[in-house]
Amino acid sequence: MDFEKIKKFVKEKNLPSYRIGQIRKAVYESAIENWDEATTLPASLRALLKKEINILSFKTEVIQSSKRDAVFKALLKLADGNFIETVLMKPAKTWSVCVSSQAGCPLGCAFCATGKMGFKRNLTSEEISDQVLFWHQFISKKKLGERVSNVVFMGMGEPLLNYVEVVKAIKTISDPDFIGIGQRHISISTAGIADKFFKLAHDLPQINLALSLHNADDNERSRLIPVGKKFNLETIKENLEEYIKLTGREVFIEYTVIDGLNNLPAHIRKLGKWINSFKDHYLLHVNLIACNPAVGKATATGDAAVKKFADALRGTNINVSIRKSMGSDISAACGQLAGKIYSNRRKK
Numbered sequence: 001m002d003f004e005k006i007k008k009f010v011k012e013k014n015l016p017s018y019r020i021g022q023i024r025k026a027v028y029e030s031a032i033e034n035w036d037e038a039t040t041l042p043a044s045l046r047a048l049l050k051k052e053i054n055i056l057s058f059k060t061e062v063i064q065s066s067k068r069d070a071v072f073k074a075l076l077k078l079a080d081g082n083f084i085e086t087v088l089m090k091p092a093k094t095w096s097v098c099v100s101s102q103a104g105c106p107l108g109c110a111f112c113a114t115g116k117m118g119f120k121r122n123l124t125s126e127e128i129s130d131q132v133l134f135w136h137q138f139i140s141k142k143k144l145g146e147r148v149s150n151v152v153f154m155g156m157g158e159p160l161l162n163y164v165e166v167v168k169a170i171k172t173i174s175d176p177d178f179i180g181i182g183q184r185h186i187s188i189s190t191a192g193i194a195d196k197f198f199k200l201a202h203d204l205p206q207i208n209l210a211l212s213l214h215n216a217d218d219n220e221r222s223r224l225i226p227v228g229k230k231f232n233l234e235t236i237k238e239n240l241e242e243y244i245k246l247t248g249r250e251v252f253i254e255y256t257v258i259d260g261l262n263n264l265p266a267h268i269r270k271l272g273k274w275i276n277s278f279k280d281h282y283l284l285h286v287n288l289i290a291c292n293p294a295v296g297k298a299t300a301t302g303d304a305a306v307k308k309f310a311d312a313l314r315g316t317n318i319n320v321s322i323r324k325s326m327g328s329d330i331s332a333a334c335g336q337l338a339g340k341i342y343s344n345r346r347k348k
């Protein structure tokens, strides 16, 4: 919900200004799904709101739940008919939401189902922050306990190619008057749009930044992530060093281990060399993720191959974690979000 619409509505209808606070509480604290549930408001006002304002900017098409993990995935239909997906997951004790920032994605990474569906359009800040509000309502309705604690921009799209709306959405998500998730609990994952790092450090110095690296060899990386031709590893490094200098924050290096493709000894050596060449290399933390079969020739990578990779990297003095991939049985894991449109195409 774009709360500015509520402020305008209250003014236009000549309602007392305290109604703004009541509506805010009903939407963000009570997590109402429709205006009938806003029982602190008079019936006449509820009827008016129902007629004029939607709480969410999209409709729910389907919600799937994983049989293996605490993961839910929703397919949402935007007002213009485009589809996006968003994921709710509980990797530890708290709920995290994975949001999409674009319908589709223009970057076409080789291992990613979203990339294969092409680019439809950028999402508005309202459509982005509403994904968090949507799961906030879901948790409340299903009595799943706890609120959403973390938000990751790892869904459909490249967040730094929709910079203005993403920054606006993060301000709403982190505003204590609205959803109120601290910026240190919000992460942006980028394929390496390095010319935005400096601005990001100024605009949102508290958030977490994750770089999808997946290969530390420029030629090989560009085959996986074509935008690597525009922003090569040297450019990414220069801009990341500046980002780290300005924020003092740890940066996460995401590396999907694709067995036989990017986990050979030469890959490990190059990755170790690249990370150790940073001035503040101790502020880089590698997250290894086992490949999920989404598209193309990639096959699932076994735990043993990922562990071997992690051990070898640790031997070069690098901070490494193995991230558990969740929700692959409902195509909700990294690189698997594609939306209904792509699913339909695949069926043809």
Ligand code: SF4
Pocket: 105, 106, 107, 108, 109, 112, 113, 114, 115, 116, 155, 156, 157, 158, 191, 335
């Ligand atoms: S991995 Fe991210 S940046 Fe690459 S195509 Fe998929 S959504 Fe786009």
